[in-house]
Amino acid sequence: MVKDYTTLRDPNAEYTMRELSAETMGVQAKRGGGRDVTITDVQTTMVDGNFPWTLVRVYTDAGIVGTGEAYWGAGVPEIIERMTPFVVGQNPLDLDRLFEHLVQKTSGEGSIEGITVSAIAGVEVALHDLAGKILEVPAYQLLGGKYRDRVRVYCDCHAGDESEPESNAAEAERVIEDLGYDALKFDLDVPSGHEKDRANRHLRGPEVGHKAEIVQAVTERIGDRADAAFDCHWTFSAGSAKRLAKEIEDLDVWWLEDPVPPENHDVQREVTQHTTTPIGAGENVYRKHGHRRLLEEQAVDVVAPDLPKVGGMRETRSRRVPLLRAGVVGRPLRGRTDH
Ligand SMILES: [Mg+2]
Numbered sequence: 001m002v003k004d005y006t007t008l009r010d011p012n013a014e015y016t017m018r019e020l021s022a023e024t025m026g027v028q029a030k031r032g033g034g035r036d037v038t039i040t041d042v043q044t045t046m047v048d049g050n051f052p053w054t055l056v057r058v059y060t061d062a063g064i065v066g067t068g069e070a071y072w073g074a075g076v077p078e079i080i081e082r083m084t085p086f087v088v089g090q091n092p093l094d095l096d097r098l099f100e101h102l103v104q105k106t107s108g109e110g111s112i113e114g115i116t117v118s119a120i121a122g123v124e125v126a127l128h129d130l131a132g133k134i135l136e137v138p139a140y141q142l143l144g145g146k147y148r149d150r151v152r153v154y155c156d157c158h159a160g161d162e163s164e165p166e167s168n169a170a171e172a173e174r175v176i177e178d179l180g181y182d183a184l185k186f187d188l189d190v191p192s193g194h195e196k197d198r199a200n201r202h203l204r205g206p207e208v209g210h211k212a213e214i215v216q217a218v219t220e221r222i223g224d225r226a227d228a229a230f231d232c233h234w235t236f237s238a239g240s241a242k243r244l245a246k247e248i249e250d251l252d253v254w255w256l257e258d259p260v261p262p263e264n265h266d267v268q269r270e271v272t273q274h275t276t277t278p279i280g281a282g283e284n285v286y287r288k289h290g291h292r293r294l295l296e297e298q299a300v301d302v303v304a305p306d307l308p309k310v311g312g313m314r315e316t317r318s319r320r321v322p323l324l325r326a327g328v329v330g331r332p333l334r335g336r337t338d339h
Pocket residue numbers: 231233257258283339
């Protein structure tokens with residue numbers, strides 16, 4: 001039975017040594033110009049899409065509402081409900097302080113990674129939406145301004161028999177010609193029929209060959225019309241990932257995504273540095289500190305932070321981290337089709 005958090009004692013809500021509320025920090029000065037806005041409530045809802053996405057709404061006494069996304073997963077709405085008292089009564093324009101406030105208040109519950117970070121991110125994104133509306137500027141202006149007017153978006157492709165190379169190639173053709181995309185992504189963690197044991201992470205020779213056939217069918221079909229990435233969803237061992245990456249080196253692969261589990265940084269680096277196939281990772285990495293070694297040790301070619309998992313708008317900013325060898329591909333926040 002799920003408890004009503006609002007009726008439970010919460011020591012962190014009552015006291016943390018490091019305290020960043022407006023009251024404790026002495027944030028009292030009147031701001032004027034319509035900027036004396038106070039948060040009155042936070043609400044969540046689940047959107048039943050390809051996954052149960054959690055959306056967040058932050059309400060204010062000015063009648064302005066901010067919307068954010070907090071990724072999906074059981075428990076995220078409950079954590080946001082639990083955090084609501086930490087932001088009610090605060091000014092939504094204090095973006096850095098409120099983020100730190102939420103991280104501190106939920107530190108005992110694990111605000112360095114996992115769904116606590118996703119919950120904080122949902123509120124943080126909604127605060128940016130609010131702040132932009134209050135200041136009458138787009139949210140990007142709050143992060144340092146424009147780099148571009150148009151953002152390239154890839155289409156995550158699924159159609160027909162995903163184990164069939166020709167089926168993937170046909171879908172690539174459709175997405176380019178009918179939908180107008182010039183960037184695509186396909187899954188490579190699909191059964192080939194050659195598996196002897198689905199529990200282990202080893203790829204047998206025929207399995208490597210089958211995945212290479214999918215990559216070849218897609219890249220040859222699209223030619224110069226589009227770029228194509230291939231996602232493995234953290235499935236394979238280091239040896240198998242290296243063998244697969246090697247096998248497709250001569251094909252024009254945009255990046256090979258998450259070939260190995262995210263837990264072992266050294267394996268991630270080893271795979272990346274063993275091949276000329278660009279390796280992408282970051283979707284299952286939390287907060288800026290989670291990405292630090294990936295970047296500093298050149299353990300990845302393409303960083304793909306998932307904004308609600310990395311901690312929100314400000315935590316995703318690339319200016320603050322050394323990018324070195326890596327490129328950055330931000331995943332679209334809304335309207336995405338897969339992970
Ligand atoms: Mg992925």
